[in-house]
Amino acid sequence: MPIISIKDVSKLYGFGDATTVALDEVSIDVEAGEFVAVMGPSGSGKSTLMNIIGLLDRPTHGEYMLSNRYVSKLRSNQRAKMRRDKIGFVFQSFNLLPKLTVLDNVALPLMYRGVSTVKRLQRAEDVLDRVGLKDRQYFMPKALSGGQVQRAAIARALVGDPQIIIADEPTGNLDSASSLIVMELLSELHRTGNTIIMVTHNPEITRYADRVVYMHDGCIVHDQRTPVGEVPALAKKAMYVYPRKTEEDDLAGVSAMMDFRPEKPSTKKRKAKAQAKRRKAAKAKRSADA
Amino acid sequence: MHSGNFKVAYKTIRESRWQSSLTMFGIVVGIVSVVTIVSLGQGIKKQIIGEIKSVGSDLITVRAGKGVKRDTNGNIQKINPDFVYGFGSGTLNDRDVAIVEGSAGVKDATPIRLLNGSVIADGREYADGFVLGTNPSLPNLLQQKIEYGSYFSTGETARQVAVIGKTVAEQLFQENVPLGQVITIRGQDYIVRGVFEKFTSNPLGQGIDLNQAIFVPAPSLKEIAGTAAPVIRVLARPQNPNNAGNLASQISNSIKESHGGQDDTTVLLQSENLQVTSSVLDKLTGFIAAIAAISLVVGGIGIMNIMLVSVSERTREIGVRKAVGATNRQIRNQFMAEAIVLSVLGGVIGIFASFVVNFLIKVTTDLSPVITWPVVVIAAVVSISVGIIFGTIPAIKAARKDPIDALRVGN
Numbered sequence: 026m027p028i029i030s031i032k033d034v035s036k037l038y039g040f041g042d043a044t045t046v047a048l049d050e051v052s053i054d055v056e057a058g059e060f061v062a063v064m065g066p067s068g069s070g071k072s073t074l075m076n077i078i079g080l081l082d083r084p085t086h087g088e089y090m091l092s093n094r095y096v097s098k099l100r101s102n103q104r105a106k107m108r109r110d111k112i113g114f115v116f117q118s119f120n121l122l123p124k125l126t127v128l129d130n131v132a133l134p135l136m137y138r139g140v141s142t143v144k145r146l147q148r149a150e151d152v153l154d155r156v157g158l159k160d161r162q163y164f165m166p167k168a169l170s171g172g173q174v175q176r177a178a179i180a181r182a183l184v185g186d187p188q189i190i191i192a193d194e195p196t197g198n199l200d201s202a203s204s205l206i207v208m209e210l211l212s213e214l215h216r217t218g219n220t221i222i223m224v225t226h227n228p229e230i231t232r233y234a235d236r237v238v239y240m241h242d243g244c245i246v247h248d249q250r251t252p253v254g255e256v257p258a259l260a261k262k263a264m265y266v267y268p269r270k271t272e273e274d275d276l277a278g279v280s281a282m283m284d285f286r287p288e289k290p291s292t293k294k295r296k297a298k299a300q301a302k303r304r305k306a307a308k309a310k311r312s313a314d315a
Numbered sequence: 316m317h318s319g320n321f322k323v324a325y326k327t328i329r330e331s332r333w334q335s336s337l338t339m340f341g342i343v344v345g346i347v348s349v350v351t352i353v354s355l356g357q358g359i360k361k362q363i364i365g366e367i368k369s370v371g372s373d374l375i376t377v378r379a380g381k382g383v384k385r386d387t388n389g390n391i392q393k394i395n396p397d398f399v400y401g402f403g404s405g406t407l408n409d410r411d412v413a414i415v416e417g418s419a420g421v422k423d424a425t426p427i428r429l430l431n432g433s434v435i436a437d438g439r440e441y442a443d444g445f446v447l448g449t450n451p452s453l454p455n456l457l458q459q460k461i462e463y464g465s466y467f468s469t470g471e472t473a474r475q476v477a478v479i480g481k482t483v484a485e486q487l488f489q490e491n492v493p494l495g496q497v498i499t500i501r502g503q504d505y506i507v508r509g510v511f512e513k514f515t516s517n518p519l520g521q522g523i524d525l526n527q528a529i530f531v532p533a534p535s536l537k538e539i540a541g542t543a544a545p546v547i548r549v550l551a552r553p554q555n556p557n558n559a560g561n562l563a564s565q566i567s568n569s570i571k572e573s574h575g576g577q578d579d580t581t582v583l584l585q586s587e588n589l590q591v592t593s594s595v596l597d598k599l600t601g602f603i604a605a606i607a608a609i610s611l612v613v614g615g616i617g618i619m620n621i622m623l624v625s626v627s628e629r630t631r632e633i634g635v636r637k638a639v640g641a642t643n644r645q646i647r648n649q650f651m652a653e654a655i656v657l658s659v660l661g662g663v664i665g666i667f668a669s670f671v672v673n674f675l676i677k678v679t680t681d682l683s684p685v686i687t688w689p690v691v692v693i694a695a696v697v698s699i700s701v702g703i704i705f706g707t708i709p710a711i712k713a714a715r716k717d718p719i720d721a722l723r724v725g726n
Contacts, residue, residue: 106640106642120638121635
């Protein structure tokens with residue numbers, strides 16, 4: 026039984042001519058204990074997929090089953106609780122709260138579970154010990170190096186014993202030495218049975234994953250299992266096919282994701298528009314086939 | 316709400332000290348102004364009530380017009396505020412005076428006749444005063460001492476002698492000895508034979524300063540002024556102070572009977588006078604306090620403003636907290652806690668500052684404000700409610716932020 030089961034999930038932003046398809050009927054199953062690396066150019070829908078898997082967002086269409094529970098229709102508070110209990114996030118930009126100590130940052134998810142202060146600080150200390158930052162627990166995040174901050178962020182993701190760890194370009198803001206340490210840490214977590222889904226632009230670090238998924242234009246174009254420690258051939262090629270992230274890509278990605286995002290059209294309207302668009306697309310396809 | 320929220324809130328507030336202290340200042344000013352105004356009102360009330368009490372609570376005052384509404388037990392229900400300040404309108408007549416004087420159980424009684432207008436002495440005119448015609452028992456009734464000379468006696472009621480208030484003596488005769496001097500009232504010469512000690516209270520009504528009065532025998536005033544010197548009050552004191560209530564209602568009934576059953580006079584005990592005065596003072600204080608309370612609202616808006624700024628500054632933090640599993644309610648509570656901590660801190664500082672201001676007022680002026688516990692409690696409750704009321708909107712705004720958008724901010 027896969028821990029994540031996504032079936033025909035689409036995510037649309039905007040409406041009318043400005044509709045952007047961020048995810049186009051994506052289906053993927055992830056088994057417990059897998060380390061999935063998701064690759065793809067900016068604007069290919071990786072982040073959107075991560076947001077949906079991480080329950081930060083809801084799919085426009087399709088079904089999402091997380092550990093045997095349908096979660097695609099959950100309200101934001103129910104999603105928050107699922108996030109709290111089942112998912113740990115590691116962000117590219119670390120996202121530790123600058124005004125809290127490392128220890129408090131790591132203990133934060135437990136606070137929202139209602140764990141008592143003493144217990145959660147103990148637990149946080151244990152986890153920090155595991156990532157090798159026990160001696161830095163009372164430091165403020167800004168006093169740590171990038172690699173250390175990211176390890177603290179991983180500790181925060183781990184502290185609640187999540188079923189899935191979602192890492193969105195965890196090494197994107199790190200130098201290669203720090204990247205290595207962070208990746209070794211994630212790899213060790215994988216070995217101890219954690220399920221990790223990681224977005225990356227860097228083909229080199231796919232060597233830590235045992236499955237690599239390629240996305241393009243909101244679709245999964247390739248999905249392969251690879252032995253841990255090997256960079257798959259396609260990932261190497263992807264280095265050249267998909268240019269590494271530049272500022273221009275960044276802007277393109279942002280504009281694709283944000284600029285056309287409307288304030289908040291009603292769900293009904295959105296659905297109707299999406300349906301109309303799909304019908305139109307199907308028609309166009311049929312005429313092309315003919 | 317989790318107690319941890321308040322700890323975090325306190326920490327956050329300490330970290331943005333300038334912002335927070337300016338915000339709190341709004342609340343502090345609001346609390347200080349409300350507490351100070353109410354305590355000033357209380358102080359003035361205490362002072363006035365003390366003065367009224369000094370006259371003796373068994374003094375009975377009869378005056379024209381219907382100023383109070385009583386329930387069936389004779390307790391005052393409603394009070395006409397006109398009854399507290401000035402002489403009031405409407406007059407009594409000689410028959411009413413006779414009824415009061417003739418009532419069984421009355422020890423002393425006097426009509427008060429009023430003649431407005433200026434008096435002349437030494438070629439100097441004194442226009443601020445007024446002439447009151449009374450019986451010789453007035454000093455006893457008001458429990459007021461004569462400083463120089465003496466009050467006129469029963470045998471002198473038809474003679475043209477006068478006793479003057481302290482202000483009159485100072486204004487008309489300055490450094491000269493007033494005794495034996497001549498005052499001209501409506502062309503008639505009156506010889507000054509006494510000067511009152513300074514009146515510290517206003518037993519005839521607020522705003523009537525008896526230090527500015529010239530007291531003459533009532534019969535002689537009636538003679539020179541006729542109906543121009545109407546009876547505005549009749550004062551009486553019972554033989555037995557405990558019987559004052561009964562005597563008052565007895566007088567009231569007798570006058571009502573003689574007026575053909577029409578209830579057009581008011582008989583008040585001094586203790587009731589107290590009630591009348593304090594009710595008017597309370598209203599006044601309440602009114603001014605309400606105006607001062609506007610500043611509390613302004614302070615509350617300050618809190619709302621700062622919280623809104625804080626929410627948008629900390630959008631990313633909200634995103635992170637939501638990503639690690641904070642529900643909307645938990646985010647809302649965090650920001651509510653901040654607003655509440657801000658306003659409670661402001662309230663505590665405000666209450667403390669009120670005591671300081673209070674002390675300064677006491678030291679530098681002759682006012683004596685009184686801070687009572689209810690005022691402090693109300694101020695505290697108000698400051699907390701301001702926090703809750705004005706913290707709600709920003710907190711809801713924070714809680715409703717979309718985590719994805721929030722995480723993207725500043726990236």
